[in-house]
Amino acid sequence: MTEPALDAHVRLDTHPTHSSAVTATVTGTKADRALAILLADGWENAAENTLVLVRIDHEEPYWANETAGKLHAAGIPTQISDRLRKAIHEEWTWADYPMPWLTRSEIREVSDQAQKLYDDIRHRRLLIHAHAHDGHTTVAVGTYLNTGKSVYLHGENHLRQIADTFDSPAQALTMFERVHGDSMRPGPAPLTDTERQTAQARTILGTPDTGTESPVAQPEPAPEPEVVPAYAADPGDHDALLEEFLAAHGEWQKWSTWSDDTTHAIHESQTLRIERVHQADPRETSWTVAAYETPVSERMWHLTATDTAPAPVLKALLDQLDDTDTWETVAGSPITDKTVTEATRPLTDAGWKHTVDGRWIRWETPQKDAGVQFDAFAAQNPGHYLPTWTLWAGQNPDRPTWAIHASTYTPATLLSHLTGELAEGIGIRQPRPPQAKKAHHYAPATPSGAPQQPPAHLRR
Secondary structure (H helix, E strand, O other), rough: OOOOOOOOOEEEOOOOOOOEEEEEOOOOOOHHHHHHHHHHHOOOEEEOEEEEEHHHHHHHHHHHHHHHHHHOOOOEEEOOOHHHHHOOOOOOOOOOOOOOOOOOHHHHHHHHHHHHHHHHHHHOOOOEEEEEEEOOOEEEEEEEEOOOOEEEEEEEEEHHHHEEEEEEEHHHHHHHHHHHOOOOOOOOOOOOOOOOOHHHHOOOOOOOOOOOOOOOOOOOOOOOOOOEEEHHHHOOOHHHHHHHHHOOOOOEEEOOOOOOEEEEEEEEEOOOOEEEEOOOOOOOOOOOOOOEOOEEEEOHHHHHHHOOOOHHHHHHHHHHHOOOHHHOOOOOOOOOHHHHHHHHHHHHOOOEEEEOOOEEEEEEOOOOOOOOOOOOOHHHHHHHOOOOOOEEEEEOOOOEEEEEEEOOOOOHHHHHHHHHHHHHOHHHHHHHHHHHHHHHHOOOOOOOOOOOOOHOOOOO
C-alpha cells in the first residue's frame, strides 16, 4: 500500500534581487520535515514561509538541486521553477581562476570548503584573532572554538583556504605576527563586496516575478527594508526562530505548558534549558536560558532577553547553544579582568567608547544608541540575582528598546559571540511611517541596579 504524501510542498525559485541565490517557499500543515532538510543544507529563514540559499561561491543552483533530491527522497513534493532549472543546467567557469588545472567538480569542492570556512566565521564557530594583507590577498589567523585547533587562512571569498594549522592560538599568533607584523590588524577583515551582497540577500527579498501580467492599477510599493546594525534590527518572529532552532537540532526536546503560554526546550543532557514566554509584554522577560552542572544541581548561570530583542542577536544566542563548549562553565569560579576583556573584545576592536562610572563599566557605540554594561558589584555578589551583564539598545541601559541580562558566571565565550554580533552583525528594519517615528518612545525598563528575579520555572 502506498503511503499518502506528506501535506508539505516546497517551491524552489531564483532570488528576485541576487543573481545566483535561490529561494524556497514551504507550504502545508506538515512542513517541519521539509524545514529540517532545508536548514540542514544551509538554507536560512528570510521571510514568512520562505528560506534562502545564498553562497559566496555562486553555486546556489547546484546545491539547490542537491537539496531537491533529498526532499524528493523524503516524499516531499518539490517544484523547481523554469528559471532555476535553466540555471541548474547552465555551464560556466570562473574567469581567471588561479587553479586552471582543476576540473569543474574539483573547483566546486574547493569553493565548498571556502563556503564552510565562511560559514564557520560568520556563525562564530571559527574565531578570527587577526588579519592582514600579504600584498596579493587577505590572510587571517583564527581558532575553532569547539576543538581549540588554530588555523592560518589564505584568500578571500570562494578562494579562502586553510594554509596551515597550529595546536594553540599562541603558536598561530606568533607565526602570524612574525610574517605579517607590519600589516597585522586585530579581528576579522572587513566584509568583501561578495560577503556584503550575500548578507543582504539573506535578509532582503524583493517581489518575485510570477510570470503573470501586471494589473493596470498598481498599489504603491511598500518601502524597502533598511539594512541596519544588528542591535537596531527588528525583533522578527521569535517563535519562528525557536522552531527553526529545534527543527535543526534533534538533541533538543520541546515541552509546552498546559496553557500553551510558555514553551520549554531542554537539551538531551538536561543541563541546559530554554524557556520562551509567548506574547510577553515588550518590557518583560520573554526568554530565559539556564545552565546546570547536573540535571539536579543548582543553576550555574542564566541569561534573559526581552520580547523586543533583535532577531540577529537572538539567533546568535541560539546558534551558540548548539556548542556545548560555549555554554559549559564552572559555578563559583571568580570573574577576572581577563574574563571581562574576552567578553568585550569585539566592542573594543570596533571602537565602542569605554567608560567607568563607579561600579559600572560601560561600552557604547559612538552614537550612544547601544551598549554593554558590566556591574562589578553584582559580579562579586552573584547570590543577589543582580544582572552582572546588560546588553541593550535605545536611550540608555535604564530605558532600552530591548535588553539582555546575564548572570555572573555566564561564559565569556558566549558573551563574546553576543557582543560580536552587536559590533559587527547586520539585520533589517522595516521603515516606520513619519507619524510613527514622531510618536515613538522608548519603553521604560527595570533600572539596571534593581534585582532581576528569574522566572520561577527555571529557578531552583
